[in-house]
Amino acid sequence: MALRDVKVLGRAISPFVNRVQIALNLKSINYEFLREKFGSFSELVLKSNPVHKKIPVMIHGGKPICESLIIVQYIDETWTDGPSILPSDPYDRAMARFWAAYADDKFWPTLRGFRNAEREEAKVVALEQVMEVIMLLEDAFAKCGKGKDFFGCDTIGYLDIAIGSFLGVMRAAEKMTDTKLIDKTKTPGLFSWAERFGSNAIVKDVFPETETLVEHAKMILARAKAHFKSMASSDIKVLGTVTCPYAHRVQIAFNLKSVDDYEFIEEKYESKSELLLKSNPYIDEAWTDGPSILPSNPYDRAMARFWAAYVDDKWWPVLFRLRNIEEEEAKAEAIEQVKEANMLLEDAFVKRGKGKDFFGGDSIGYIDIALGSFLGWLRAIEKMADIKLLDKTKTPGLFGWAERFGLNAAVKDVIPETEKFVEFIKMRTAKAKSQ
Secondary structure, X not given: OOHHHEEEXXXXXXXHHHHHHHHHHHOOOOOEEXXXXXXXXXXXXXXXXXXXXXXXXXXXXXXXXXXXXXXXXHHHHHOXXXXXXXXXXXXXHHHXXXXXXXXXXXXXXXXXXXXXXXXXHHHHHHHHHHHHHHHHHHHHHHHHHOOOOEOOEOOOOHHHHHHXXXXXXXXXXXXXXXXXXXXXXXXXXXXXXXXXXXXXXXXXXXXXXXXXXXXXXXXXXXXXXXHXXXXXXXXXXXXXXXXXXXXXXXXXXXXXXXXXOOEEEEOOOOOOOHHHHOOOOOOOOXXXXXXXXXXXXXXXXXXXXXXXXXXXXXXXXXXXXXXXXXXXXXXXXXXXXXXXXXXXXXXXXXXXXXXXXXXXXXXXXXHHHHHHOOHHHHHXXXXXXXXXXXXXXXXXXXXXXHHHHHHOOOOOOOOOOHHHHHHHHHHHHHHHHHX
């Protein structure tokens, strides 16, 4: 086949582009590699892939094909003379597609998150996440490979290409973090497979050197940091009052994301500024480099939103009402309501925290911020009413969590001292009585 009939548009450092190159090599198809510059795409890419506007793109006979795994399947179905990429058995083919999708949806995001993590806390969480995925892939290799050299059994196949394309990035991540993700002891199957795959004739000249990938990753991270640092403090403003738990949520979320160059504009309690009235907030989707605030699992994400809504709709109103109740019977009733809500949150902590330090697991997450932002008020109400709403006996999980949350670096300088809340509540109560 003439060289001009097949063109591959991409960058050599892209694992998704590498997939296409490996598949073409497997079928012994000559192709023209049109290298794209980093930071922008050529008119040809934008014209050939107007939907996603990204690489890789393969042009065959003037027709563009997009999305790496779709291209690999197209190559297998178009050039049938070479070795098959997808298994012939329908079940094996379904399993190959399942695990290839898993590699894209789970392995790649967790691997990239591990490579990019900077804070020690974030690194621990990211390592745990990527190792959980790798152990599942170890099991998948045993089942799909059936004791042979590759996921595709005797020869490199669809799943080898899908997962193997990330090996270069993985080696770079290992070097950058001084960690071994795949080793002989924990993942013997994947360890041997990776060695065979990487040294195979159709693969070894495709991947860039590990050092090249390390330098590229460092460049990407440096650009991201420079982008956020270039944002002057005037670019990010937080409008709120010092004692407002909702403003505390925003500040804690920014601290988690290491965004510390925002301007805090203190609002008056009695009135709202024009800027506040015309503004609206947002954070986890905008600053993706820091630790995730919402869980990655859809069910866990739904549960986090459920309990955050419960805190706002049920727990906070009864706690807020307790602050200035004077009649003893009404106060006793309110205390019971708060304690009842606390017991539900204690159970939620056990289920959502899964034995870890926070609702978000190893690190502060969405529910932690939602509930934890009210801890200053809770402490003040406890002091004013001379009661304990969280204690070691009845709510041991919440008690320990509250201590850890309050001492966390992202939190401790945000929530004011208890006495400040007490003074504020007394001032508001006195003002209400005088009116």
